[in-house]
Amino acid sequence: MTVAAADLPLAAAAAANDSAGEFHDLAWRIYFPIGIAVMVAVAGLFAAAILRARRRTAPSPRADHPRAEALYALALAAIVALLLGVTFAAESRVDAVSPRPAVTVDVTAYQWQWAFQYAGTDVREIGTDRHVPVLSVPSGETVNLSITSRDVIHAFWIPALRFKRDANPGFSTTVSLRFDREGRFEGRCSEFCGLRHTEMRFMVRVLSPPEFRDWLAARGRAAT
Amino acid sequence: MLALWGLFLGVFAAVLWVWGPYALPPLILTCAAAAALLAGLVLIAWPEREPRVRAVPEISLPSALAAVGATTALYGVSFGLWLVLIGAGLGALGIAGVVRELRGELRDRGAR
Amino acid sequence: MTGAASAVPRPAFRGLIGWAGTTDHKRIGILTGSTALAFFAAGGALAMVIRAQLSEPDAHVVSQDVYDQVFTMHGSTMIYLVVIPLALALGVYMVPLQVGAANIAAPRLVLAGYWLYVSGGIGMYLGFTTTHGAAKAGWYSFYPLSGARATPGPGMDFWIVGVMLALAGATLMAGAILATILRLRAPGMTLLRMPVFTWAMTATTVMTVVSFPVALLGFALLEIDRQTGGGVYDRIGGPIAYQNLFWFFAHPAVYEMFFPFLGAAAEVLAVFAGRRWFGYRAFVPSVMAFAGLSTLVWGHHMFSTGRNTNEFFALTSTAIVIVAGIEYFGAIGTLWLGKIRLTVPMLFAIGFFLQFLVGGLSGVVVASPTLDYHLTDSYFIVGHFHYTLFAGSMFGLFAALYYWFPKMTGRFLSERLGRWQFWVMAAGTNLTFFPMLVLGYEGMPRRIASYPDNPGWQALNVVSSAGAALVAVSMALFAAAVLAAWRRPSAAGPDPWGGHTLEWATSSPPPLLNFAALPPIRSYAPLLDLREAGGAGPRAGSQPALPAAGRASR
Numbered sequence: 066m067t068v069a070a071a072d073l074p075l076a077a078a079a080a081a082n083d084s085a086g087e088f089h090d091l092a093w094r095i096y097f098p099i100g101i102a103v104m105v106a107v108a109g110l111f112a113a114a115i116l117r118a119r120r121r122t123a124p125s126p127r128a129d130h131p132r133a134e135a136l137y138a139l140a141l142a143a144i145v146a147l148l149l150g151v152t153f154a155a156e157s158r159v160d161a162v163s164p165r166p167a168v169t170v171d172v173t174a175y176q177w178q179w180a181f182q183y184a185g186t187d188v189r190e191i192g193t194d195r196h197v198p199v200l201s202v203p204s205g206e207t208v209n210l211s212i213t214s215r216d217v218i219h220a221f222w223i224p225a226l227r228f229k230r231d232a233n234p235g236f237s238t239t240v241s242l243r244f245d246r247e248g249r250f251e252g253r254c255s256e257f258c259g260l261r262h263t264e265m266r267f268m269v270r271v272l273s274p275p276e277f278r279d280w281l282a283a284r285g286r287a288a289t
Numbered sequence: 290m291l292a293l294w295g296l297f298l299g300v301f302a303a304v305l306w307v308w309g310p311y312a313l314p315p316l317i318l319t320c321a322a323a324a325a326l327l328a329g330l331v332l333i334a335w336p337e338r339e340p341r342v343r344a345v346p347e348i349s350l351p352s353a354l355a356a357v358g359a360t361t362a363l364y365g366v367s368f369g370l371w372l373v374l375i376g377a378g379l380g381a382l383g384i385a386g387v388v389r390e391l392r393g394e395l396r397d398r399g400a401r
Numbered sequence: 402m403t404g405a406a407s408a409v410p411r412p413a414f415r416g417l418i419g420w421a422g423t424t425d426h427k428r429i430g431i432l433t434g435s436t437a438l439a440f441f442a443a444g445g446a447l448a449m450v451i452r453a454q455l456s457e458p459d460a461h462v463v464s465q466d467v468y469d470q471v472f473t474m475h476g477s478t479m480i481y482l483v484v485i486p487l488a489l490a491l492g493v494y495m496v497p498l499q500v501g502a503a504n505i506a507a508p509r510l511v512l513a514g515y516w517l518y519v520s521g522g523i524g525m526y527l528g529f530t531t532t533h534g535a536a537k538a539g540w541y542s543f544y545p546l547s548g549a550r551a552t553p554g555p556g557m558d559f560w561i562v563g564v565m566l567a568l569a570g571a572t573l574m575a576g577a578i579l580a581t582i583l584r585l586r587a588p589g590m591t592l593l594r595m596p597v598f599t600w601a602m603t604a605t606t607v608m609t610v611v612s613f614p615v616a617l618l619g620f621a622l623l624e625i626d627r628q629t630g631g632g633v634y635d636r637i638g639g640p641i642a643y644q645n646l647f648w649f650f651a652h653p654a655v656y657e658m659f660f661p662f663l664g665a666a667a668e669v670l671a672v673f674a675g676r677r678w679f680g681y682r683a684f685v686p687s688v689m690a691f692a693g694l695s696t697l698v699w700g701h702h703m704f705s706t707g708r709n710t711n712e713f714f715a716l717t718s719t720a721i722v723i724v725a726g727i728e729y730f731g732a733i734g735t736l737w738l739g740k741i742r743l744t745v746p747m748l749f750a751i752g753f754f755l756q757f758l759v760g761g762l763s764g765v766v767v768a769s770p771t772l773d774y775h776l777t778d779s780y781f782i783v784g785h786f787h788y789t790l791f792a793g794s795m796f797g798l799f800a801a802l803y804y805w806f807p808k809m810t811g812r813f814l815s816e817r818l819g820r821w822q823f824w825v826m827a828a829g830t831n832l833t834f835f836p837m838l839v840l841g842y843e844g845m846p847r848r849i850a851s852y853p854d855n856p857g858w859q860a861l862n863v864v865s866s867a868g869a870a871l872v873a874v875s876m877a878l879f880a881a882a883v884l885a886a887w888r889r890p891s892a893a894g895p896d897p898w899g900g901h902t903l904e905w906a907t908s909s910p911p912p913l914l915n916f917a918a919l920p921p922i923r924s925y926a927p928l929l930d931l932r933e934a935g936g937a938g939p940r941a942g943s944q945p946a947l948p949a950a951g952r953a954s955r
Binding site: 107176 | 465469537538539543545546552641674676677681682683705706708712715719720722726727729730732734736739743751758759762765769770772775777778779846849850851853
């Protein structure tokens, strides 16, 4: 899994809505190390107990050890509290919706394409069988996405951003994201949505803010 | 035990009512907690009777038939009335068979 | 006599009819178990199709449409028709024996439940014969994808009705097991003297009777929605309402597929460590609290929906660490203080605890909403729940089968084949499922028939497919072991392992009404008590002398 960690778009500081950075810190600093340590410890204890117990001549009659069990349960509760503490803190940052985004895009999923409508403009990007839709966004600025679906449940997933949110029919969900690294990233539907779910992809193109504004203006002129 | 377990769920249901803005999840949970609590209380209030002799025949084909009949009828919902009717017939036969068995058992018990 | 059955002597039916209409809990248990294993073979074959399709980025083993049917039926088979019924089959067979009852409570309902389950399973598969094919909306069939507009055709209706029947059957079985536990225990068998496995079944069945009816409601509404042209779910809250109803059932169901195997593995660990389970007094409340929490965590499947109280469900989900940790403490304590015999059941039981841990720990990871936002609906989730359901439950199942097969048939399964099966299965399991964790982390979604040729992806998928082939070999080894036991029986006595619990106090296989006489019950390991009191060696090869506690006196 270390392979994947290397190509993450790492943010230097964990600012609001830096979902990739939040994921990375939480996973690689807290959850994965604890999980791997527990796995190694339990496997080691099993192995040690088996080696030790095979040498025994008779089993010990001791039925239980309430004090050790209670202490152990308390230790587990402390770990749980720690995990929840860091998770809740990270989640509140990732879930926070900015009231003043640099740009707002209405994302509509439908069988089996994406439509991106830039709020307050005529700019609209729609995928077709021959054209994978491209979501263009400015780097370093807050982008609000208002995600909904026209038919069944889809999910908007950008793996490089370590973020996804379901696109539900009937209501839309707003999220704030920030894209720190310029470039092109893959996005796709991750909720099984029928026959051509596999092909339901999009691209994210992260431009520098001036480039983005030029692009938006040009697309706006072309649309009118 | 069941009642305790129901209470456990109930406490969390209360927490969920307060915690989240959505109604359906705590509603389901409350129903589940209430069902478990109720079942537990009924069991407490209805103490174990003297061990009851229940004679069950070694073979009960009608039980199986009743189940298969009900099944067939349900599948009929998407296939048409004829299958519903066949299923209902089989189910009725099965239930009649079970009733006959139960009456036989009652008779046996009376005779003893 | 406590409760059920002093059977009315009737002309004994033999052969098929005798099995099809049996009211003997042991026969129903074996019927259910063997039916589930047959469905397991079918579901396994479907898994092989999936792995063949994914061994290349853009393979065309099956069409997209067929692929959707295949993974839908694979998941639905394994969950509704294999692991849940297997868990209940163990309970139907073993719980009456462990609590010293002559039969299960309400055997006719259990029999009817079996037939509901079989017909449900057959109905689900009949979908393949219809023009639109079998169901293809995934094992959880979210509305509106499972609605009449998005997925027309009778295959989906067959699936809904079939699943409902299978679940109704499971509910009947679970209710009867619970009633047996609550009402038919032998004199002296207080609640706190019930064996560990029976406690695990208690937790299982309590959850089942509370949560399965909700699923029946959810599926019934879905079928009505399909038949009436829609609108039912839209009126009560749409896709979110369906998900709440579904997961309220399906998350407890996940643990129904875990507790019985945990209980079985715990019994095996204790018996082959030659001592009673360590920390019974902690085990009982923790397994019941475990069942409670399992009923409280369904929302963690909905972290990314945008309409869910994420923090509450993250709290309950993560808190499972505490109760699960206590079971592991007991396992380590039992091993540490025991004198171990590494038999095949013991290998599988140890395998169960260690393999399940990978599933459990990856579960802690996805219990964090922040991490779940990335990992949900990816192959990480697929790897995670296969580590719990396959690497966990199926190892527990084989521990139970190798342990209890001599009781059920009077014959041993081959130790040699069993060892081979264990090691091949352990290798195959990890080769199959560990790459999935990595692929999901790197961004491969579930339920896709082809994937981009990203660096390393095909290699990981090929490893996974090769592992699946090894798993298939290990299953063939199990079939060989059963065949060998049938062709060249090696007789097992009433108590071949030096068991602790009442099922070992009767012949193998047990007679129609289970017990001629019961030993006194003073703890959760009554036979171990006898052996310790009598100063007999830890491996009493024969049935312990049983003080007369005749049936008449009960």
